[in-house]
Amino acid sequence: MSAARHVSICRSMYHKQFAPIGHRGIPSATLRPRNIIPRFNIQAIRHQSNITSPNPSLRRARFRRILAYGAFAFFFTSVGIVATAGPAATTIFSLVSAPSDAESLKLFHTAHEKAAEINKHITNHPISVALRERPGWTESRPHLRYPETIRPHSLTAGTLMGPGKFPVPPLVFSDDKELVSLSYVGTDMCGHNGIVHGGLLATMLDEGLARCGFNSLPSKIAVTANLMINYRKPVPAGSYLVLRAYTTKAEGRKVWVKGSIELLRDDEKPGDVLVEAEALYVEPKYVKVCILTALRRLSSNGFSLFRIFFKLALDEEHSTLPPSLNDLDSKQ
Template identity: 50%
Template sequence: MSSRVYTSIASRSITASTAINSCRSCRSSSKLAYSRRYLATPVSPPSISPARRIGRGLFRYFVAPVVSLSVGYAAGLYIMSAAAVAEAPLEDKAVYDPQIDAAIDALPLVVSLRSDPRFTESRPHAAAPEHLKEQMLTAGVLTGPDRLAVPPIVWTDSEAHEMVSIVHLGRNMCGHPGIIHGGLLATLLDEGLCRCAFLALPSNVGVTANLNLNYRSPAFADRLYVMRANVTKVDGRKAWVKGHFETVPEDGKEPTTVVEGDILVVEPKWAKSLPKVVDVTA
């Protein structure tokens, strides 16, 4: 390569690099100038219309306080009412239906039991202490309108170890619409047979050791039922009882058995240390 060509190429390279550097410096200076102009220019806050300002003021100084006071007042009323319900006796929360009581009083079976001197009438659910009812299933949780609307009435013969009870089962205790839940019948029969067994045990207290049930026919809701039980055998601290639920006889017809069962009730060795909730012999 000749010296003239080399000099020409070198001069072009120098010229190109000089142009690139000058462009870079121009861009840098323009960016700096733009930044300075941007920083120097004051930014005005967004304008708010007078109507919007008035609305914000009304919400802050009028609407928000009124809403807060209303919510607080409503919450206070709710807490006070809830506390009043919690402290009220169970009879106040579950008003017994006088019409059902009147229907029970009119039953020929009830008239006969009340005229029989062998039987003693009681209402164990109603006699349970108030501070214990909310912890009891049948005397507390299941008590109320459309459930156990009235406390079952119990007649006991302490000498014969026999028991008869009248129970009303409401429409809100169903497994299928209109048909009483089988588990509820099992619960009530277990309680009734145990109550009958208590009459034959030394301390009048016992626990279920074995329960056998046979369901015979459906129990329809919002009706009265009769529970019958009698002790079949006693051996020390053990008592065997048989019983069943049946419909109330109507027009001279034989009652229909709903569920029947037998139970073994055992009096625990520590039974004497247990507090008696209700005197079953009364």
């Protein structure tokens, strides 16, 4: 064999055994091994088989966890609803079980000579006599329908009642769209000396207009959304006043009312307009929940409330809340 042939064979053998990388020759078998059998993770394969066919005990544990989380969510949601609607439901329960309009007229008694004189003047006034004879109008003293447990915490039915303030509860006449209220404002309700405080007049208008608008709402409950007042003349303290209100529009849960406060004359003619106002009242969305809660509490006391329950629950536009439980009891 020649020397050239020997060198050629050696080079081919070298290239087959080594792969030049950089300046070194490294065996290619160590860099790119061939015929390697892949290794599998036996534990992972077993885990996947458990997922495809879960263990019944694992299913039961998962169900128990879901049930526990659902119970906790329901409990705390119920606590939140009760904490929010509970006070309102208690108030509605007390108001629903309040005396009727006719009974409220018999609840005012006083040994104070001045208060008795004011009450006689308001009761026998020509306006009262005329409104009492109008068909479809009711007469009441709404502030005396408040339960005694609630009355001390009420601004108009408790705090503002008494000598020097409102010595006699206002006498209210109303129908479905109008309201007339006669009252006497004492000398201890002033802003400037001898002049009734404007905030008190705003309170009177807010309450009077709201009571007028209640008749146009299904639940007869609303909150003030807007109240605009125009003060025309100063209101002298120690004066007889007449508040007039009328509903201008009712739409769904909203009702718009206008009204005014006038000096009460000795006859039926309108007096000087002292204050004018217009307001928007809205029935709260949660009111039916509170009413139904109150009705359930009443039902537990033995009253038959199926009729008003269905009116409140099923008839949103024409449902009404009876003025007292005595009306319900008489219809049984």
